[in-house]
Amino acid sequence: MSTFDLTGKTALVTGSSRGLGRTFAEALCAAGAHVVLNGVNADRLAQTRDEMAAQGYAVSAAAFDVSDEAAVRGAFDRLDAQGHSPDILVNNAGIQLRRPMLELSAADWQRVMDTNLTSAFLCGREAASRMIAKGGGKIINIGSLMSDLARATVAPYTVAKGGIKMLTRSMAAEWAGSNIQANAIGPGYMMTDMTQPLQDDVKFDSWVRGRTPAGRWGRPEELQGAVVFLASAASDFVNGQILYIDGGMTAVL
Numbered sequence: 001m002s003t004f005d006l007t008g009k010t011a012l013v014t015g016s017s018r019g020l021g022r023t024f025a026e027a028l029c030a031a032g033a034h035v036v037l038n039g040v041n042a043d044r045l046a047q048t049r050d051e052m053a054a055q056g057y058a059v060s061a062a063a064f065d066v067s068d069e070a071a072v073r074g075a076f077d078r079l080d081a082q083g084h085s086p087d088i089l090v091n092n093a094g095i096q097l098r099r100p101m102l103e104l105s106a107a108d109w110q111r112v113m114d115t116n117l118t119s120a121f122l123c124g125r126e127a128a129s130r131m132i133a134k135g136g137g138k139i140i141n142i143g144s145l146m147s148d149l150a151r152a153t154v155a156p157y158t159v160a161k162g163g164i165k166m167l168t169r170s171m172a173a174e175w176a177g178s179n180i181q182a183n184a185i186g187p188g189y190m191m192t193d194m195t196q197p198l199q200d201d202v203k204f205d206s207w208v209r210g211r212t213p214a215g216r217w218g219r220p221e222e223l224q225g226a227v228v229f230l231a232s233a234a235s236d237f238v239n240g241q242i243l244y245i246d247g248g249m250t251a252v253l
């Protein structure tokens with residue numbers, strides 16, 4: 001059996017109806033895991049599940065809002081009943097709001113925090129209680145280069161992603177003794193729906209290409225190796241880390 005083999009494991013990937021989450025789900029399936037897909041739009045989720053099943057992947061779908069405590073608890077209870085309690089959790093669901101702080105309401109702020117940060121705590125808490133009972137597990141939180149770098153007009157997003165870095169370390173601090181490894185991936189500018197308006201903005205596109213040492217946007221599949229590594233036994237002595245995959249952006253001025 002390969003160190004990266006996930007046969008017999010169940011992974012829940014939040015926000016996997018599209019974008020990076022779907023890419024993570026495909027990688028984990030290809031490594032042998034059963035993947036529970038998630039999103040809020042039930043129709044889109046069902047379509048993704050059907051497309052991936054048609055590709056021969058072992059997938060199921062659980063539509064719920066990751067920022068809703070009762071919904072998260074209910075979803076994990078249903079996964080228990082279906083025999084799909086996760087051994088691997090990828091906290092990926094997120095939203096971005098581009099608005100200057102002077103125009104930001106408290107409700108805007110809270111929505112971004114709830115979806116991007118509190119959600120990882122809520123899903124992490126449910127997953128970890130079950131992983132502890134099972135003897136261990138893997139939690140992979142999706143941060144961003146903005147876990148480390150700020151930029152105007154995205155304050156709550158940046159604060160939430162900075163929080164992901166410290167939530168990851170807190171999870172490692174509390175659960176390492178229960179054989180749970182919690183790590184984060186910090187993607188750079190990747191080509192997904194979330195960044196489509198930025199890709200379409202000639203000025204922003206040229207800024208990304210100029211500021212990224214690699215000179216280009218990242219492709220979602222370039223994150224697949226990292227998620228399989230962090231989900232597998234190959235990373236059993238890696239804990240509390242954030243791995244930036246950003247073409248060098250956070251390393252080079």
Ligand code: NDP
Nearest residue numbers: 015017019020039040041065066093094144190192193194
């Ligand atoms: P997309 O906008 O392409 O996809 C977002 C996904 O999250 C969708 O599946 C969406 O579901 C789901 N989602 C949103 N809100 C919720 C919610 N409340 N509950 C459950 N699911 C939800 O985003 P990306 O794929 O680009 O981003 C994925 C993650 O990667 C995010 O955390 C993002 O911050 C992070 N990231 C992205 C980067 C990039 O350049 N793209 C760079 C760095 C980090 P639905 O289809 O139902 O709306």
